[in-house]
Each structure stands twice: as structure tokens, then as C-alpha cells.
Amino acid sequence: MVDIATRVWNHKWKIDPIVRSLIDTDFYKLLMCQSVFRNRPDTQVTFSLINRTKTIRLAELIDEGELREQLDHVRSLSLSRGESTWMRGNTFYGKRQMFTSEFMDWFENLRLPPYHLEKRDGQYELTFEGSWPEVMLWEIPALAILMELRxxxxxxxxxxxxxxxxxxxxxxxxxxxxxxxxxxPDLRIADFGTRRRHSFLWQDWCVQAMNAGLGESFVGTSNCLIAKNRDLEAIGTNAHELPMVYSALAETDDELRQAPYDVLSDWHAEHDGNLRIILPDTYGTKGFLDAAPDWLAGWTGIRVDSGDPATGAETAINWWKERGEDPTQKLVIFSDGLDVDKILELQSQFAGRCRVSFGWGTMLTNDFKGLTHNDTLAPFSLVCKAISADGKPTVKLSDNPRKAMGPEAEIERYKRVFGVGDQAEVEVVF
Amino acid sequence: MVDIATRVWNHKWKIDPIVRSLIDTDFYKLLMCQSVFRNRPDTQVTFSLINRTKTIRLAELIDEGELREQLDHVRSLSLSRGESTWMRGNTFYGKRQMFTSEFMDWFENLRLPPYHLEKRDGQYELTFEGSWPEVMLWEIPALAILMELRxxxxxxxxxxxxxxxxxxxxxxxxxxxxxxxxxxPDLRIADFGTRRRHSFLWQDWCVQAMNAGLGESFVGTSNCLIAKNRDLEAIGTNAHELPMVYSALAETDDELRQAPYDVLSDWHAEHDGNLRIILPDTYGTKGFLDAAPDWLAGWTGIRVDSGDPATGAETAINWWKERGEDPTQKLVIFSDGLDVDKILELQSQFAGRCRVSFGWGTMLTNDFKGLTHNDTLAPFSLVCKAISADGKPTVKLSDNPRKAMGPEAEIERYKRVFGVGDQAEVEVVF
Structure with missing residues (x-):
């Protein structure tokens, strides 16, 4: 029996829009959005798409009309009643009412702001300008749309x-x-693969496969829509965006040096427990930890997101020891460039020395490497970052010089202020 | 949108009965059935299921109620109007009206005769008794049902x-x-996998994949229902059943010696072209060919179905040469124990020396080897054979003593009559 109505409905493309909900995004985006909404609501930012893999000429692969159609569709989305109920009523990391009424009232009325799209040198220049809490929500949908259209x-x-x-x-x-x-049985892995997923349906399948196959070892997904639909934990904390924008807004070198700690001070006031995770690498992990105030050592853990992961974890463990903390009670979250062998290697290397968890991204939700002729579906390195705040450029250094971004002169200034010396280069695949 | 009616319909098991049509069978069964209907309609035969893989205890794996339900379903089937139209109107091997009106009238009114089912030593004893043209049509459905229920x-x-x-x-x-x-591009392969398929839907998928991937090299399927549904050629000629029953009916050693040639004499009267394919191994290929009448050398080809396939092909080529025929104009069909490497090996060995074709069975439609723990889906050796005709036992020798069947004394008598000496044993996997 063919259901004719379904078939006819299927003929309309909206059956599978790439982004089908405002909460088809990473959980930490919503947490950060609330923090920004509370602490820096009036900051004007520009976000921009950056394709680090220049050999993939997106503007030649992807039709501009289709891209606009998908971006326009995202602008038509608003929070549904069920989604709002889920955010308001759910327990996140054991805590109820993670999202305040003020934030939810604002979010329920939000539509994403306009985008600006141009073609240049075979690439798309896609930028978003406006108030920080609105513009920041474009990052994940923009990445997911470009990846899936490709x-x-x-x-x-x-x-x-x-x-x-x-x-x-x-x-x-x-x-x-x-x-x-x-x-x-001690493994703890979460899906962090929304931004570079092959497609929404594929990410959804991957999450279900992980859940069916790993039981307790699969702790949840960063994707709120999938967490909601599949009754899983939404996972995530915070990202480079916060220190990058806070730092750009700093007026002096002293304010700049202080900015990354201001981020975490604001965060400290809002969150506890598993949400107190330090992301130390924005301007070099070593310098950040050495200059960190003591209260930061009391936080739950550290996320290692660039550079050699084992080195990052050793740095964290040593730092906790220096500050009189017990590393075995601390959580290290690995979230950069992971695949199965690396996960198992890091697990056996650090299990027992600290609590270990993994945020597995691209190679979970987009491992189509080698599956087509000429490897036309291999994942590539696409990001969407805040490039300026209130008219001033942002800078990111990280623990890998190949991930550095910002104007050359500003990069040098940041390196000087944060005391970043030579760094080991690590190839950035995605 | 859920189609509720489809969902409710799906709750009834008949959505996927294992055998869903009287033409969900091998084409050669229908060809042979017509020949039997014409030449030996009153012969009473017994067919019996034989599981050569004793370690697979089918009666412990398969519920008797389910088995009876599936067998009963087959007995409820009759030729549909569309199926009859396809058989009457189609061109098979370039010939119209392959099936006579007399045969079609009879077939349209056919229901399969009763079965007899018992459990013994962890196996099912499943037998069918009655007139040959009716009982013979149980072979393929019975095998397909047991394989799929397992x-x-x-x-x-x-x-x-x-x-x-x-x-x-x-x-x-x-x-x-x-x-x-x-x-x-010179490869010619047909699907011969109905009897040991994993399931109907899986065979259907395999056939479509072969068709999509191989183009001209995929010449068709032995399964009439799939050939009809997918608009492909139905492929097949004749099988051991004919010489086995003709031989059992022989009254004297001389009649026995003549019986396999009587089969082909009847066949010769009915068919030409690609349907004139000799299956020489029932009582040993060498002796059969040496004693064959000259008109058989004029046939289109030989099917190699037991023993070492290259040896069988060489025997055929030499025989054609001895009889003054040009082997490069002759067709050798390999149909025993094939998988890709063997196919490619035989193709490169015999291409140019004769016309080569492959009837690919079990490893096309049931290669689940190693795909489950303890290999619980590995194909195994199940056959359904005529074991007696008019009360006298049948015998098969083939070119592999492990495939021999029949009472011990009769096997010895057949070996003597057909001059079969020592044979090389080849493991029978399926």
C-alpha cells in the first residue's frame, strides 16, 4: 500500500531541510548564549565562515540558490512549544531550570538575524552581523548546512x-x-559531531548506534534536538568564542591578560559541577594555567581541544598537583581530532590518573573517508568564528599554530601578552 | 505521516510469506515440469528434504508451527493471471510460447500436493508424495522456506x-x-541462488545489485518471479532430477544404461538453442560422454555441476574435439560452488577456448558467512531430491562421491553399469 499523501509530501523539499529546528544545535551554544544574554547582550559581533581546506571549492560544488534556500529556512524557524518545554522542564547535568525564564522568554521570540553571502575565489563568503546572543546561534546551522549541501x-x-x-x-x-x-566499561563518550556531520539523519543514526552499542559508555549528545527526540543527555559546556570576544573587547594589555579569566568568573557565578570545565587553550594552555587564579583549580575539569592531547592532559594533571588538587578527582575531556584508536590509547594512558571523557566529533558523524571515488565525501576543515566584536578583531592562538586566527599584528600582540613561545604544529584535517 | 492501514497490515505475517508465488521458483523447474507433464505425467515420486550439514539441527532452530504455516501457505497459492500472462506471452531464450497451452491450462489449476512432516534426531523429515509434475514443484519452495526460517x-x-x-x-x-x-566485459553470469537464498527480499536485492553493477554481464535470474518483477531474463535448462527418475524407472541394466540419454532425447524433441545444455555428471561425466550418441555433441553446451570445475570443462572440450565439434562455439556453464575468485579464475582459464557462462548460487544470495557470532547464518548444504519413482529408489553419483545418494547396493550397481571408478572427493559446503 502506497501512502499517496506521504509520497506527495515527499516531493516538497522541506521534508528534509538540513536544519529543522533552532535547537538542532550544540548544547553549549545555548549555555553560552544565556551567559552572553546575561553578561554582554549589547556586544556587536561579526561571525564568518572559514574554509581551511582551500582545495575544496565550495562555491563550485554548491548551488547558491540551494544554499540561500537552506539559510532562509533557518531564518524562518522559531522555538516550538515542545522544544521550549524540553528546555524549561528538563534536568541538565542533574540541575533543573538551567535556563532562566528571562532567557527562555527571549529565546522563544527569537528569529535568526540576516546573513550576508558572496562568492569569491571559488569559496562562499558567509557572514553574520548583529548582537552577540543572536548572531552566535548561526555558527552551527551555517556549518551543518554547508557540510550537508556539499x-x-x-x-x-x-x-x-x-x-x-x-x-x-x-x-x-x-x-x-x-x-x-x-x-x-570505564569509557565515557559523547557525540560532539553536529557541526561537521554528514547530515542530520546520519548524525541521528550514529547517535542511536552509539546508544544501542555502548550503553553506559555513551553519555549523550551535544545536539539538543537529537537529545530531545532520543531521550538522551544534552552534553556541552563552553567554547573559545567567549574568551575570544571578551579579549577583543579589552582596552589595554592588562585587561586583555585578564579577559579569559573574566569569562570563567562570569561562568563560575552561573554554573557548578560538570559545567565548570576549563577550556584553557585559546591563548596557550601552559601560560593560561600558570597565571590562573586558585579558584579555577577547584573546577571540575579541563577540556583538551588542540595540540597533542596527551601533552595537554599531562599539563593539566601537573597543574592540579601544583595547586594541591587530586587529579584522580578531576575530569579531562578530550575533544580534538579523535577517532577510535586515539580514544582507546588516551583512555588506557589516563584511566586511573584522572577521570577521562571524550567528545567525539567529525570521525563519529562524518567518516565517509575513502568511501567514494576521489574521496569526494572526506570531511574537511570548516569553521564559523567570531571575527570581530564591537569593531575590534578577535584572535585565537590555541596550542597549534595552524589553528591560529586573527590579524598578524594582533596575533603577535596576543602572543606577547600571553607569553606564548614556539608551538608544535599539528596538521588540521578537520 | 504514518500510514495506519499499512502499519496494521504489517502486523499480519502474510506481508512477507517466504514463498509468495508459484513462480517464485527456478525457471528450469517449470521447463522440466512441462517435459514431465508431457512425457511421464503418471509417474509417482517421493521427494525428500536432506540436510547434509548434520551439525545444524533444524528442528531445534525452527518452530514446527511456523514451518507448517509457511508450507500451508504455499499450498494455498495458485498461478495469478499476471503470472500466467507472463509465462504465456513472454519470450524465453528468444522463443515465444515456450510453454504449451496444455501445460498452462494444467498449471493454472494446480495447487501443490500435501506434505508429510516429522521431527527426528533434531532434523525435520519433510517428504512429498504424488504425481511427478506436481510433487517436483515442491523442491524449491521447501528449500527456500527452510533456509529463510533458519x-x-x-x-x-x-x-x-x-x-x-x-x-x-x-x-x-x-x-x-x-x-x-x-x-x-566478456563475463556472463546468471543468478542461480533461489534454493539457498537468505530470503526472498535479499535475493531480490542481490539480483538488482548485479543488474545495476554488471550491465550486459548479468544475463538474468533463474527465479521466475524476480525475472518477471524486474523485467529480466529467466535462466535455466534441466537438472539431475530427470535422469535420476528415468533411471529409477529402468527395468534392466541395459535400460538403466540408456536412461540418461532417453532424458536428453525427450528434451531434444522439445527444445533447441540455449536450452540444449547437457548435464553430464549424474552418473559420472567421463563415462556419460564416452558413451553418448553423436547427436548430443551437436548440443549447445555442457553444465559443470560437480567435481573440479576446470577438469569438467577440459573433459567437455576434449569430448567436443573428439566428436569433430569446435569447442569455441560451445557453451560451458559452471554452476557448482562458485564465488567471485573462482569465477574470475575460470573465466580467464577458459575464455577463448569455449564460450563461458556462470550460474552463481549460494555465495551470491546467501553469503552471510562470518557476519554473526558463531557464524549462525553461514550457508549450509540442504537439498530436496526425488528419492523414489514408482516405488523404486533413485540414485545419484555425480563427479564427487560426497554428493552420491541412494541405497548402498544401488549405488554399487549404478557404478558398475555406468563404469564409474575412483572419484576425487570434494568437500560439499552447500
């Missing part, structure tokens, strides 16, 4: 069986990863 | 994701076989 452009060239076998292979590959991770 | 029993123990990944792996594996076969 995937659709490739898949559109394939035959029916090629497509079926493509997904059969990708499923087989992911399940083999799940099987490799099984039998490690 | 598969369903295994899959019923698996979780949703395990099942999804199982099929993803099987699809990936089959597609990799298809890719391996690509780029050999």
Missing part, C-alpha cells in the same frame, strides 16, 4: 545502488568502531 | 542495530563482489 552535491551524482552501498559501508564502519569500543 | 530464527535473537548492520555488511560484501567482477 554531501548532497556529491550524492546527487551517484546511482541508486551506489548510494545504498555508500550508506551500508558507512554504517558498517561506524558499527565496527562501536564494537571496538565495547568491553571498556 | 535465518529468521537467528535474526530474531538480534537487536535492531545489529540487524541493520548485518544487512549493511552483507550489502557491502556483495557490492564489493560486483565491483570485482566489473571490467570483464
Amino acid at each position: 554531501g548532497r552535491a556529491v550524492v546527487n551524482q551517484m546511482g541508486r545502488f551506489e548510494i545504498q552501498v555508500l550508506y551500508a559501508r558507512a554504517m558498517t564502519r561506524l558499527w565496527e568502531k562501536v564494537e571496538k569500543l565495547q568491553g571498556n | 535465518g529468521r530464527a537467528v535474526v530474531n535473537q538480534m537487536g535492531r542495530f545489529e540487524i541493520q548492520v548485518l544487512y549493511a555488511r552483507a550489502m557491502t560484501r556483495l557490492w564489493e563482489k560486483v565491483e570485482k567482477l566489473q571490467g570483464n
Whole structure:
């Protein structure tokens, strides 16, 4: 029996818009948004898409009309009643009413601000300007749209069986990863793959496969819509965006030196427990920890998001010891460039020395590497970052010089202020 | 949108009965049935299921009630108008009206005769008795039902994701076989996998994948229902059943010696072209060919179905040469124990020396080897054979003593009559 109505409905493209909800985004975006809404609501920012993989000429692969259609669709979205209920009524990290009434009232009425789109040198220049709490919510939808439209452009060239076998292979590959991770009851892994997912439906499948295969070891997903739909924990804390914008707003070198701690001081006032996770690498982990105030050592853990992960974890453990803390009670979250072997290696290296957790992104939700001729579906390095705040440029250094961004002169100034010396380069694949 | 009616309909098991049509069978069964209907309609035969893989205790795996339900369902089937139209109107091997009006009138009114089912030593004893043209049509449905019920029993123990990944792996594996076969434009392969298929839906998928991936190299399927539904050629000629029953009916050693040639004499009167394919191994290929009348050398080809396939082909080529025929104009069909590497090996060995074609069975439609823990879905050796005709036992020797069947004394008598000496044993996996 063919359901004719379903078939006709399927003919309308909106059956699978790439972003289908304002909460089809990372949980930490909403947490940070609330923090920004409370602490810096009037800051004017510009976010911009940056394709670090120049060889992938997105403007040649992706039709501009389709891209605009998908971006316009996101602008038509508003929080649904069920989504609002989920955010207001849910327990996040064991805490009720994580989101305040003030924030929810504002969020319920939000529509995303306009975008600006141009083609240049085979790439799309996609920027968003406006007040920080509004503009910041474009980051994840913009990335997900570009990634998925690129995937659709490739898949559109394939035959029916090629497509079926493509997904059969990708499923087989992911399940083999799940099987490799099984039998490690102490593992704790969350899905952090929204921004570079192959597609929404694929991320949803990956999350369900992880949940079915790993049980307790799968702790949840950063994607709020999937967490809601699949009754899972929403996972996440904070990101580089906060210190980057706070730092850009600093008037003097002294204020700049203080800015990353101001971020965490604001955060400290709002959150406790598992939400007190330090992201120390924005301007170099070592210097950040050395100059950190003592109250930061009392936080729950550290997220290692650039540089060599084992080195980052050792740095954190040593720092806790220096500050008289017991590292075995502390949480280290690895979230950069992970795949199964790296996860298992880090787990066996640090289990028992600290609490270990993994935020697994691209290679969970977009491992199509080698699955098409000429590797046309391989993940690539696309980011969407705050590039200026109140007219002043932002800077990011991280623990890997290849991830540095900002005007050259400002990078040098930041390096001087934060005492960042030579750094080891690590290839950025995605 | 959920189509409620479809969901409710799905709750009734008949949505996927294992055998869903009287033409969900091998094409050669219908060809042979017509020949039997014409030449030996009153012969009374007994067919019996034989599980050569004793370690697989089917009666412990498969519920008797379910088995009876499926067998009863087959007895409820009759030829549909569309199926009859397809058989009457279609061109088979370039010939119209392959099936006579007399045969079609009879077939349209046919219901399969009763079955007899008992459990013994962990196995099912499943037998069919009655007139030959009716009973013979039980072979393929009986095998397909047992194979698929065993598969369903295994899959019923698996979780949703395990099942999804199982099929993803099987699809990936089959597609990799298809890719391996690509780029050999002279290859000619047909699906011969109905009897030991994993399931109807899986065979249907495999056939479509072969068709999509191999183009001209995929010449069709032995399954009439799939050939009809997918608009493909129905492929097949004749089988051991004919010489086995003709031989059992022989009154004297001389008649016995003549019986296999009587089969082909009847066949010769009915068919020409690609349907004139000799199956020489029932009582030993060498002796059969040496004693064959000259008109048989004029036939189109030989099917090699037991023993070492290269040896069988060499024997055929030498025989044609001895009889003054040009082997390069003759067709050799390999149909025993094939998988991709063997196919490619035989193709490169015999291409140019004769016309080569492959009837690919079990490893096309049931290669689930190694895909479950303890290999619970590995194909096994199940057959359904004529064991007696008019009360006299049948005998099969073939070119592999492990495939021999019949009472010990009769086997010895047949070996003497047909001059079969020592034979090389080849393991029978399926």
C-alpha cells in the first residue's frame, strides 16, 4: 500500500531541510548564549565562515540558490512549544531550570538575524552581523548546512545502488568502531559531531548506534534536538568564542591578560559541577594555567581541544598537583581530532590518573573517508568564528599554530601578552 | 505521516510469506515440469528434504508451527493471471510460447500436493508424495522456506542495530563482489541462488545489485518471479532430477544404461538453442560422454555441476574435439560452488577456448558467512531430491562421491553399469 499523501509530501523539499529546528544545535551554544544574554547582550559581533581546506571549492560544488534556500529556512524557524518545554522542564547535568525564564522568554521570540553571502575565489563568503546572543546561534546551522549541501552535491551524482552501498559501508564502519569500543566499561563518550556531520539523519543514526552499542559508555549528545527526540543527555559546556570576544573587547594589555579569566568568573557565578570545565587553550594552555587564579583549580575539569592531547592532559594533571588538587578527582575531556584508536590509547594512558571523557566529533558523524571515488565525501576543515566584536578583531592562538586566527599584528600582540613561545604544529584535517 | 492501514497490515505475517508465488521458483523447474507433464505425467515420486550439514539441527532452530504455516501457505497459492500472462506471452531464450497451452491450462489449476512432516534426531523429515509434475514443484519452495526460517530464527535473537548492520555488511560484501567482477566485459553470469537464498527480499536485492553493477554481464535470474518483477531474463535448462527418475524407472541394466540419454532425447524433441545444455555428471561425466550418441555433441553446451570445475570443462572440450565439434562455439556453464575468485579464475582459464557462462548460487544470495557470532547464518548444504519413482529408489553419483545418494547396493550397481571408478572427493559446503 502506497501512502499517496506521504509520497506527495515527499516531493516538497522541506521534508528534509538540513536544519529543522533552532535547537538542532550544540548544547553549549545555548549555555553560552544565556551567559552572553546575561553578561554582554549589547556586544556587536561579526561571525564568518572559514574554509581551511582551500582545495575544496565550495562555491563550485554548491548551488547558491540551494544554499540561500537552506539559510532562509533557518531564518524562518522559531522555538516550538515542545522544544521550549524540553528546555524549561528538563534536568541538565542533574540541575533543573538551567535556563532562566528571562532567557527562555527571549529565546522563544527569537528569529535568526540576516546573513550576508558572496562568492569569491571559488569559496562562499558567509557572514553574520548583529548582537552577540543572536548572531552566535548561526555558527552551527551555517556549518551543518554547508557540510550537508556539499554531501548532497556529491550524492546527487551517484546511482541508486551506489548510494545504498555508500550508506551500508558507512554504517558498517561506524558499527565496527562501536564494537571496538565495547568491553571498556570505564569509557565515557559523547557525540560532539553536529557541526561537521554528514547530515542530520546520519548524525541521528550514529547517535542511536552509539546508544544501542555502548550503553553506559555513551553519555549523550551535544545536539539538543537529537537529545530531545532520543531521550538522551544534552552534553556541552563552553567554547573559545567567549574568551575570544571578551579579549577583543579589552582596552589595554592588562585587561586583555585578564579577559579569559573574566569569562570563567562570569561562568563560575552561573554554573557548578560538570559545567565548570576549563577550556584553557585559546591563548596557550601552559601560560593560561600558570597565571590562573586558585579558584579555577577547584573546577571540575579541563577540556583538551588542540595540540597533542596527551601533552595537554599531562599539563593539566601537573597543574592540579601544583595547586594541591587530586587529579584522580578531576575530569579531562578530550575533544580534538579523535577517532577510535586515539580514544582507546588516551583512555588506557589516563584511566586511573584522572577521570577521562571524550567528545567525539567529525570521525563519529562524518567518516565517509575513502568511501567514494576521489574521496569526494572526506570531511574537511570548516569553521564559523567570531571575527570581530564591537569593531575590534578577535584572535585565537590555541596550542597549534595552524589553528591560529586573527590579524598578524594582533596575533603577535596576543602572543606577547600571553607569553606564548614556539608551538608544535599539528596538521588540521578537520 | 504514518500510514495506519499499512502499519496494521504489517502486523499480519502474510506481508512477507517466504514463498509468495508459484513462480517464485527456478525457471528450469517449470521447463522440466512441462517435459514431465508431457512425457511421464503418471509417474509417482517421493521427494525428500536432506540436510547434509548434520551439525545444524533444524528442528531445534525452527518452530514446527511456523514451518507448517509457511508450507500451508504455499499450498494455498495458485498461478495469478499476471503470472500466467507472463509465462504465456513472454519470450524465453528468444522463443515465444515456450510453454504449451496444455501445460498452462494444467498449471493454472494446480495447487501443490500435501506434505508429510516429522521431527527426528533434531532434523525435520519433510517428504512429498504424488504425481511427478506436481510433487517436483515442491523442491524449491521447501528449500527456500527452510533456509529463510533458519535465518529468521537467528535474526530474531538480534537487536535492531545489529540487524541493520548485518544487512549493511552483507550489502557491502556483495557490492564489493560486483565491483570485482566489473571490467570483464566478456563475463556472463546468471543468478542461480533461489534454493539457498537468505530470503526472498535479499535475493531480490542481490539480483538488482548485479543488474545495476554488471550491465550486459548479468544475463538474468533463474527465479521466475524476480525475472518477471524486474523485467529480466529467466535462466535455466534441466537438472539431475530427470535422469535420476528415468533411471529409477529402468527395468534392466541395459535400460538403466540408456536412461540418461532417453532424458536428453525427450528434451531434444522439445527444445533447441540455449536450452540444449547437457548435464553430464549424474552418473559420472567421463563415462556419460564416452558413451553418448553423436547427436548430443551437436548440443549447445555442457553444465559443470560437480567435481573440479576446470577438469569438467577440459573433459567437455576434449569430448567436443573428439566428436569433430569446435569447442569455441560451445557453451560451458559452471554452476557448482562458485564465488567471485573462482569465477574470475575460470573465466580467464577458459575464455577463448569455449564460450563461458556462470550460474552463481549460494555465495551470491546467501553469503552471510562470518557476519554473526558463531557464524549462525553461514550457508549450509540442504537439498530436496526425488528419492523414489514408482516405488523404486533413485540414485545419484555425480563427479564427487560426497554428493552420491541412494541405497548402498544401488549405488554399487549404478557404478558398475555406468563404469564409474575412483572419484576425487570434494568437500560439499552447500
